[in-house]
Amino acid sequence: MKFKLILSFLLLTTCFAAFSQAKPSEKSKTHNMTANEKGLIKVSILYPYAEGKTFNMEYYETKHMPMVAGFLGANLVKYTIEKGLSAGAPDQPLPFMAIGTFYVKSLSEYRAAIAPNIDAIRADFANYTNAIPEIFVSEVVK
């Protein structure tokens, strides 16, 4: 009888421990995800819009970006894709059709990983665009 009572209390304590641990670990995870980006290097590939220029977003998202991401290994923290909608004012031309961005820890590692694959990357351009991309390297401040 006493043994069962002790067992019950032990289980109850474990239960509370399990429940109370769930929240802080979730919180620290959320916090890390936000704080992690500060100081990272962003390599953005911008596809300028001009008349007659085309961009196949589906190919870019499902083939090109995953291929390049595959070259980057553990240096790559994440990559994003955005689709251009408009400039600031309705009468201004669209600046970019699309932007792809690699968030990396080290720019020199990024360059070292891209260099041996640059021909394969450039040869793939024709599969989704006739625009010439511009590259912008920046650092995440916030």
Add this chain to the structure above:
Amino acid sequence: MKFKLILSFLLLTTCFAAFSQAKPSEKSKTHNMTANEKGLIKVSILYPYAEGKTFNMEYYETKHMPMVAGFLGANLVKYTIEKGLSAGAPDQPLPFMAIGTFYVKSLSEYRAAIAPNIDAIRADFANYTNAIPEIFVSEVVK
């Protein structure tokens, strides 16, 4: 005796439920955080670099961006700041000194919130830059 045994089993079951719930809920949270950005509208304010152009990042980060973010209310999901480092090749000029980006749920709500404050926002430009910013609106694809 039987009652205590049943109680123990009940507690044990609850324990397993607590532990097994902890992981999926954390996972779905992580997943949501990643997926949350998809479909969001990015309003990016780009400060082009040119000779003689200046940019005070400290003022931008501590005064200007928090002021504008304050106008956006619950429509604002997050905002980011990046500092321009270089173009793709060392011989090319830096495209932008800085980019500030508001991630919002609704572009029309963003515009409605900015319109009555546009004079205050523009008047603040002189406090951190002599460049004329360009605006680019895009949608998060991934």
